[in-house]
Amino acid sequence: MIQVEHINKTFKVARRNPGMSEALKTLFHKRYDSVRALDNVSFTIEDGEMVGYIGPNGAGKSSTIKILSGILTPDDGRCLINGRTPWKNRIEHVRDIGVVFGQRSQLWWDVPVIDSFELLRDIYGITEHKFRENLNELVILLNLQEIIKTPARQLSLGQRMRCEIAASLLHSPGILFLDEPTIGLDAVSKIAVRNFILDLNKKHKTTVILTTHDMQDIEALTKRVILIGRGKILMDGNLEDMKKQFGGYKKLILKYSGKGLNLCEGMHMLSNDYSRDEKEQVVNGHAIIELDLDTIQVSEAIARLSSQADLTDISVSGDSIDEVVVKLYKQYEI
Amino acid sequence: MKLYLKYFSIHLKSVFQYKTSFLLTAIGQFLVSFNVFLGVYFMFQRFNKVKGFTYSEILLCFSIVLIEFSLAECFARGFDTFSSVIGNGEFDRIMVRPRNEILQVLGSKIEFTRIGRMLQAVIMFVYGVGKSDVTWSMDKVLTVLFMIIGGTVVFTGVFVIYAAFCFFTIEGLEFMNIFTDGAREYGKYPISIYGKRVLQICTFLVPYALVQYYPLLYLLDKSHNRGYILLPLSACFFIIPCYLFWKWGIRHYKSTGS
Numbered sequence: 001m002i003q004v005e006h007i008n009k010t011f012k013v014a015r016r017n018p019g020m021s022e023a024l025k026t027l028f029h030k031r032y033d034s035v036r037a038l039d040n041v042s043f044t045i046e047d048g049e050m051v052g053y054i055g056p057n058g059a060g061k062s063s064t065i066k067i068l069s070g071i072l073t074p075d076d077g078r079c080l081i082n083g084r085t086p087w088k089n090r091i092e093h094v095r096d097i098g099v100v101f102g103q104r105s106q107l108w109w110d111v112p113v114i115d116s117f118e119l120l121r122d123i124y125g126i127t128e129h130k131f132r133e134n135l136n137e138l139v140i141l142l143n144l145q146e147i148i149k150t151p152a153r154q155l156s157l158g159q160r161m162r163c164e165i166a167a168s169l170l171h172s173p174g175i176l177f178l179d180e181p182t183i184g185l186d187a188v189s190k191i192a193v194r195n196f197i198l199d200l201n202k203k204h205k206t207t208v209i210l211t212t213h214d215m216q217d218i219e220a221l222t223k224r225v226i227l228i229g230r231g232k233i234l235m236d237g238n239l240e241d242m243k244k245q246f247g248g249y250k251k252l253i254l255k256y257s258g259k260g261l262n263l264c265e266g267m268h269m270l271s272n273d274y275s276r277d278e279k280e281q282v283v284n285g286h287a288i289i290e291l292d293l294d295t296i297q298v299s300e301a302i303a304r305l306s307s308q309a310d311l312t313d314i315s316v317s318g319d320s321i322d323e324v325v326v327k328l329y330k331q332y333e334i
Numbered sequence: 335m336k337l338y339l340k341y342f343s344i345h346l347k348s349v350f351q352y353k354t355s356f357l358l359t360a361i362g363q364f365l366v367s368f369n370v371f372l373g374v375y376f377m378f379q380r381f382n383k384v385k386g387f388t389y390s391e392i393l394l395c396f397s398i399v400l401i402e403f404s405l406a407e408c409f410a411r412g413f414d415t416f417s418s419v420i421g422n423g424e425f426d427r428i429m430v431r432p433r434n435e436i437l438q439v440l441g442s443k444i445e446f447t448r449i450g451r452m453l454q455a456v457i458m459f460v461y462g463v464g465k466s467d468v469t470w471s472m473d474k475v476l477t478v479l480f481m482i483i484g485g486t487v488v489f490t491g492v493f494v495i496y497a498a499f500c501f502f503t504i505e506g507l508e509f510m511n512i513f514t515d516g517a518r519e520y521g522k523y524p525i526s527i528y529g530k531r532v533l534q535i536c537t538f539l540v541p542y543a544l545v546q547y548y549p550l551l552y553l554l555d556k557s558h559n560r561g562y563i564l565l566p567l568s569a570c571f572f573i574i575p576c577y578l579f580w581k582w583g584i585r586h587y588k589s590t591g592s
Binding site for chain 1: 337347348423429430
């Protein structure tokens with residue numbers, strides 16, 4: 001179980017105005033601003049939970065992860081992970097966690113991946129039996145047979161990321177921190193990584209804390225979402241509720257030909273490209289219409305529109321999770 | 335220790351991946367210190383003695399310091415290049431591993447190319463021994479051994495301090511080079527030739543003199559104080575304040591954005 005209570009962390013950032021003379025000034029006198037990276041952050045995460053930790057760039061996501069994984073010492077506040085304070089009992093604590101930094105490699109660059117794995121075995125003091133067992137499982141699930149003998153520097157990003165994930169799970173940690181695990185991956189690799197994490201959570205009851213900007217990751221993996229902005233926890237709740245709260249809109253995309261569209265209340269034209277056919281006296285167009293579900297039903301809207309023109313193609317889409325998040329960020333002004 | 339050997343072997347494996355690069359760097363290292371040796375050689379073409387030390391004696395002194403420095407640089411290279419370890423976030427990695435950070439930083443870089451400098455130092459040492467008229471006995475051999483151990487530890491300690499500074503600021507640490515590369519260059523000559531003040535600093539503040547000047551006196555029969563044999567070992571205590579400073583620095587580690 002992870003308990004975080006009233007954590008604060010302030011960084012000093014050197015600031016200066018542009019220009020040579022300003023640069024010279026800082027030689028003698030440097031101005032520091034304190035930036036509150038984390039401001040009274042508290043939350044609790046149960047064992048076996050998968051939590052999405054989201055927020056815009058610079059919101060404090062990475063700082064939180066770094067405190068939870070024992071890298072940073074907060075200014076004050078309490079944090080207990082399985083009964084241990086990460087920055088005080090660092091060595092015992094990190095034995096039980098796995099961390100994947102999407103942007104940083106933990107593999108030794110010049111040697112085959114399997115050599116890195118074996119060094120990790122020695123670092124974590126994993127028994128040979130356990131190591132073989134975990135390695136076999138990970139190799140099969142993440143499909144690593146072909147690449148495990150290749151030096152890390154020659155792997156593609158997707159291959160490397162799969163190895164990174166395997167590397168942080170060799171010691172069967174109870175908690176896994178994923179910091180942007182799918183950054184820069186192609187669709188196939190992304191889905192492979194997501195499915196693997198889902199399986200892992202199901203099978204081993206691993207607690208997963210995921211930070212990402214890829215909302216599809218969040219949608220696919222987590223039920224609970226914690227939103228952080230400017231160092232404060234703004235929202236902590238269920239993903240479905242969040243979608244309902246901000247997703248009261250549907251989009252209607254249609255191709256039509258006829259006299260033209262006449263919108264009624266609850267409909268809002270987002271775009272409308274059309275060309276007029278003078279001979280036949282009709283308009284051929286492509287329109288995107290937003291529907292406010294509080295005032296108008298989808299079926300009602302379609303019925304109304306189809307009475308005005310021939311609809312040759314029609315599709316309905318809800319707000320994508322990205323759009324929900326944009327609205328969320330807007331509401332909290334972050 | 336076992337883990338360190340594993341690190342050692344993984345670095346050795348990396349070396350085998352880039353044989354040419356390794357050889358070229360090692361040869362480069364050899365030539366650089368050979369250059370310095372030439373400097374000493376030509377100077378002694380003109381002068382017979384520097385403050386009472388002869389050519390072969392200086393060679394002994396210089397070669398021992400060079401051996402110490404190359405050993406320290408080979409094994410403690412991780413501390414020497416620590417600002418980059420912090421800069422690229424590698425230290426975050428180290429912090430999430432269940433091992434002592436010092437061991438991991440030591441293991442993060444092992445610079446085998448320093449073998450070039452080492453080779454140069456050993457050749458010079460052999461040459462110096464041949465030329466000098468030191469009568470070698472057990473205690474003299476021990477003295478040299480202790481000098482090498484103590485010196486490596488002192489240089490390592492300086493690297494650790496340098497690394498600990500990186501927790502606070504990454505810029506402007508060039509001044510620390512006075513204590514590393516500078517010490518190696520000045521270490522060519524027994525520290526006494528730089529005057530009393532420098533000798534005092536190097537005895538009490540950063541104990542270079544304990545591993546170089548005093549035992550050297552004993553080695554060259556300029557002093558018969560047997561306590562000088564053990565002096566280099568006492569210099570190893572220097573590592574303790576360095577370690578404490580390092581520990582204190584870690585608490586102020588800020589990490590880098592990602």
